[in-house]
Amino acid sequence: MKKFLFPVFLLVFILGYTQTKIGGIVQDENGDPIAFANVLFPNSSEGTITNDNGRFYYESEGDYNTIEVSFIGYETKEITLAGKVNYNMQIVLKEATEQLQEVIVYTGKQSKKDNPAIDILKKIWSKKRENGVFKYKSYQYDKYEKVEFDLNTIDSALIKSRMFKGLEFMFEDLDTSRITGKTYLPMFLNEVFSKVYGDNGLQLKKEDVLGNKNSGFGGNQAITAFVEDLYSDYDIYDNYLKFFDKSFTSPLSRTGVDVYNYVLSDSTFIDDKWCYNIIYYPRRKNELTFKGDFWVNDTTYAVKKINMEVTKSANINWVKEIYIEQEFDVVSDSVFLLKRDYMLSDFAFSKKEESRGVYGKRTTVFDNYTFNLERPEEFYKAESDPYDPRVFQQDSLFWKNARLEKLNDDESSIFKLLDTLQTVPKFRTYYDIVSVLGSGYIEIDKWNIDIGDLYSTFGINDAEGIRVRGGARTYFGQNDPWRLEGYMAYGFDDKKFKHGFSGKFLLDRKNRLIISGGNRRDIEQLGISLTSTTDVLGRSIASSGLVTVGNNNRLTNINLSVLSVEMEPIKNLRFQFGGAFRTLSSALPSEFSLDYVDPSSPTGVSSEVKQFDINTTIVYTPGRRTIGYGVERNTINDNYSTLVLNYTKGLSGFMESDFDYGRLQFSYTQPWQLGGIGRLTSTVELGKTFGEVPLGLLSVIPGNQTVFSLYNVFPNLDFYEFVTDTYATLHLEHNFNGRIFSRIPLLRKLNLREIVGIRGAWGSISDENVALSAPTNIPLLAPNREPYWEYSFGVGNIFKIFRLDFNFRGNYLDAPNARPFGVTGTFGFNF
Template sequence: MKRVQLIATIYTFLLCFFAVDALAQTTLIKGIVTDAKEKDPLPYVTVLFKGTSIMTRTDADGRFTISTTAAHNTLQFSYVGYKTEFLTITPAQTQEVSVKLNPEATALNEVVVTAGKRPRYRNKENPAVELIRRVIDNKAINRGERYKAIEFEQYERMMFSMSNLSEKFKNRRIFRNYQFLFEEQDSTKIGGKNILPVYMEEKLSQNYLQRDPDKKKTIVLANKQVNFDNALIDNKGLSQYFERMYADIDIYANNISLLSNQFLSPIADASPTFYKFFITDTIKTQQPNLVELSFIPRNNTDFLFEGKMYVTLDGTYAVKNAYLTINKNINLNFVRALEATLNFDKNADNRYHLAKSNLVVDFGLNQNKGGGFTGERTVAFTKYKINNPQPEQVFQGDAVVIAPTATQKSDDFWASNRADTLSEANLKVYQNIDTLNNMKSFQKTMDLVTLLFAGYKDFGPFEVGPVNTFYSFNDVEGLRLRLGGRTTTALSKRYYFETYAAYGIRDEKWKYFLSGTYSLNNKSVYTFPQHYLRASFQRDTKIPGQELQFVQENNFLLSFKRGENNVLLYNDFYRLEYMKEYENHFSYNVTLKKWTQRPGGVLAFENFIDGQPNLVNNITTSEIGVALRYAPNEKFYQGKLYRTPIIDKYPVFNLRYAAGLKDVLAGDYNYHNINASVEKRFYLSQLGFSDVTVEGGYIFGKVPYPLLTIHRANQTYAFQLRSYNLMNFMEFVSDRYASFNIDHNFNGFFFNKVPLLKKLKLREIASFKIIYGGLREENNPNRDASLLQFPVNAQGVKTTYSLNREPYMEGSLGIGNIFKLFRVDVVKRFSYLEHPVVSEYGIRAMVKFDF
């Protein structure tokens, strides 16, 4: 759910009150451009409103869409080797046109005329393919892998803007206090839409890279960004999320990460298999001479680019310039257009390095019209030096260091150090947002957005929520009412308190929670790196074996469950916790816990003493634990009162150890519990990506079954990635286990090839989960009657088992991206089908928002 909250925060925090009028006063032109003689469509023709910078290009099929809210009446079409054409259009209307371009008359020494069909495209004996293979063969040299050391200064700018604003929209009543936002507007070439910047960040850094061994150091010299003063929006969190969405474009890499997806580079090792290449021009006005190499996807729905690149003919076969875009049929959500331009400069050794890149992405709920948002990232590299090694002390310490005065640079500093100019309208965005933050009407609007998407009502130093837990129900507690909240940074950056109270109508019991946290680094306890001390007490119920990810346990929607749901534990938790997180994303957590468990519902703690049944009221443990976590290169979407990891290709390692202490704080048992896991996403280029988790654990000592590993089960109708979706609560317990989970998203690789399905942009998903486990004789109640016996149902049949006989396995096939929001899986259980109240098949759904 936090994934949805994350996207909703970014995409809708302005959309909620900037509700764009889709068609008002908009000139929208669609059409196709063809060769007047050959009738063939012409790709990458430049289309613009005459006398303006509002421009687009035709796609690989010769089609284009362009729009404006201004009163322009003439379109201009230009293409190398063809006469420029002009077309008169009617402003403020939607029109479809067909344009034919005539070749320019050229004096030729020799003319070869052929007839018949256009020859079938083939890689064999294709000079364009031979050229791209030369580029591929020289990738390692041209991307600088043979340099011993590289250093450069990097300027980057990220802008996020509202786009396609109509006059009717700007004059709405809701904006009577916001007219200063519309004083000046800029325009962007992509789609020809007027834009209004609402977020901007600039960064200037000095970078050092060294080979053998590989080392990297980044010193952030200056940093400036829009500052939103709201509990929902964290400025650092926005910055990190945009960095992930708009990652650096390395055309020499096999795969390019954009919008949380992987695109195959046109010069990837396997690019001739997925792309078609054409030599479309030779540039002899530059030294060295360049070849214009155009490329299009073989399948226009795959995650591939189309565009052109200019390759040197001096023997280096380097890319001098590149223009990348995507086909409108690609399986991406809300992306109406994408353009990237790359420019390379020559080094002293005649090799080329990236000098500037510009990426523009236009987002919108409607694919072809209406308002939306445009994101743009510009990166410029200057003061480039090669083979100038730095002393060892330069690379010591953290890989990224922020200069103490980075956020204090003056406007004069930025004016003289920007490697790319800014318009007056863009410069105003800093002042505009500061003004917005101080306006009561804007504060009320953002307060409403926070309530809708974060689930909390902000009262300054304290906020109440989350609202989706106020009401829930289950078979044991009946109707459950809950009210709680937490303090915010408005009260203190050192002290944090959180509490709630709940009451079950059927069991007539109060539940409550209280925690106090002290920040040891004078930062919010939700901000990276965390360093705090926390003490808490909780008296509440828990379903044994239910572990939820990114979802509140008392969420109303989780009240709906399948099968029998009449087993609960009443728990008392006393916990003291110390958390320390480091800049390299290694962390450790030390806890001291006292835990008392009492059975609830039909559950009973029962054993046999001298052959006679004996009821046990509760079990108590005292435990000390250490949890180690290492997540290299991890990034977060950082809210002010929460944070959500952004999944990437880097692994996450976890190691947890807990020791039970008998006779300490009334603890009843001695034991040692060790658990380890590794999680990683594997990108498989055009075949999508796999999320893989490997986990294992071992418990030393003799303990009752509530202290064993109760494997994660799911009896709701929501598909849960980490749980076993057809396993019943408390169905399996182990004192040793190993598991393997894989969830693979094909990103529509197969559906995209089916003519009718590809328009729906559905995505195929497959998953498989297997867990091996078992119980030693000393922990098996079937072997030792003095242990707490496994629970039984109303018919006296045991409902809890060990995994000694065979592994538990389940798999699923799913369809994702339904209405761009839902995933639905058909789940099959492969083992232990003879257990009571189990299903071999089930249908599960989840909300999953992706680009």
């Protein structure tokens, strides 16, 4: 009986629900697809634009009988729809045989003087600062956001595959995307309700999160952090919009006329406001651009509606579709405010139409705007705790009132579906595999520990030969207030065990007061960093490079114990104070000596350094955003600067410590998003050591004898080639993101990306420090004659995962064994 009633109810639902769906391809008379053709429902503001391949799909809640298809240079065609659902439509447009009086056709590079669409665009630029919340002294509004992930392009073959055997119940409730027309299965949903307050005079803004609810992978902060960074806020009036670490030229950009074609297409009333419709599409392929249209008011020139779809040829990996909609509400005759923001991304390995992927969807709704309410400055500086347990425990009544946009049936079913899936062993297995690949740790829930890091299991170097490493950490949850972690390693050549262990305890969550300590006894390559290591668990890639350039024999035995206290009384401003005791000796004395002059030694020479240091560090990371409130947090963005000021005081005598000295160090790293020409990363480091210290405590200009491209090192320097007690270094690396290659016909389709870099270092070493380390068997040289410099040219995105860098040494070519040229590379899954 149920099997009979279900299709009956389904039929009644379809007949009783007014909805129009269209999809297909637009071609010319030769059968070639017409990209960026306009597909509209007549006498409305609803419609879409074909993609690069001439295909389109659109859903409307309205009841329409016809569509109108047009493109510049072709005759407009009106088509009667056969029903409510019209898929696989094949529409052929004829070339225009005569010029219509009311239509101006623009091909190639448009004239900025004669195009009415560009005249309107100029008025948008002049008015944009007068629209929105920034026109008032202060403001507040409610904000509701939901983020969803769905498995898409589901067909019978997938449902019947071995992978989903036993999980067929997942596919009982499938829906189709109103953007792409593909079936999808919801897998994750996160909802957040908050109140936002701002004062334009004080230039302060704060957001109080009142509710947070998730289902699916919500307990995994790595996934949540990825989602947060993926869907960062943006403003369509900005010249460039950042998505997936890329800068896309906004269709409202002042530079848009250089990359887009604009056509004034239509005009109509929207909410009693007369609006113009402007279609835009890119001039060239393979650039980071959109295609779509927007509606703009004829008097205030504020955008009322806009949709943006990234072209398939855009130089971006693993993303097949990006579709954005924004709607703005009328507050008064002159003020438009953001009402709804919708973004859909289709993640897939291939951009082919039939390829399967995962939808990522974010919907943000804004309401209840209030303006010019006086509040003291202290109100904005008093931040609420977004990790208050009450925020995550709001009841159904709260969410009924908080949802500014109701969940649809599919979204409502996610909570039940995911609760069920958590109990299915096969699904848990899939989840665990993905989690291990992402974190590098195997979770042992019944013991509350993780095994790993798996990516550090194997290594090789000249001192240890092949080495193996295994470790574990405590793990009760993402927000643990304390964590213990350790590892053991064994070298098959030196036949020695190594170890490292640490403990971290969060004593005060508000001020991020953390006490930590640990011990490490291992072999390390210290010549890859200007700053002495205090990390008892980490290990540089140079210490275990499977392939190196020349001999990787300048290695150090290190026995390091540390204890420190850290606090963050002000957001993104951290203070750290601690002590460290280290013992240093060469791991291969016959090839690399750390000997120094020691009058107290019977031989007059010592081969081991014992040193106790007190360290004070200030770290400032303005703009950094994190997630979580435990002793370890995840960073969810990468566009913040990092400033570090460190002072180290070495004490002699205490715990048999050998040297009394001081060291002051400063570093500043800044990423620069340079609009349409890519991303520049810059780093400046300065340092000065006061007092006499041996080689093991001097500052080594970081070289690189591995085959991997590493930032902030000098790939054509050997380890310990330059040693200093006073230094200054500069690193500049710019990724054009394919800006140049996209203009070269033979390279355009490869979606390669060009990277250039330049690096420089100046330093000196005192005669006293050279004399102190005279027994060493390597020369102590500093780049004091002139600044040492290198430059490089790189090609990224080779087969979407590889990058090759060609590195050139600029000077000091007369040095023994100098490497004038080298090739390094790396791989990774980057957008």
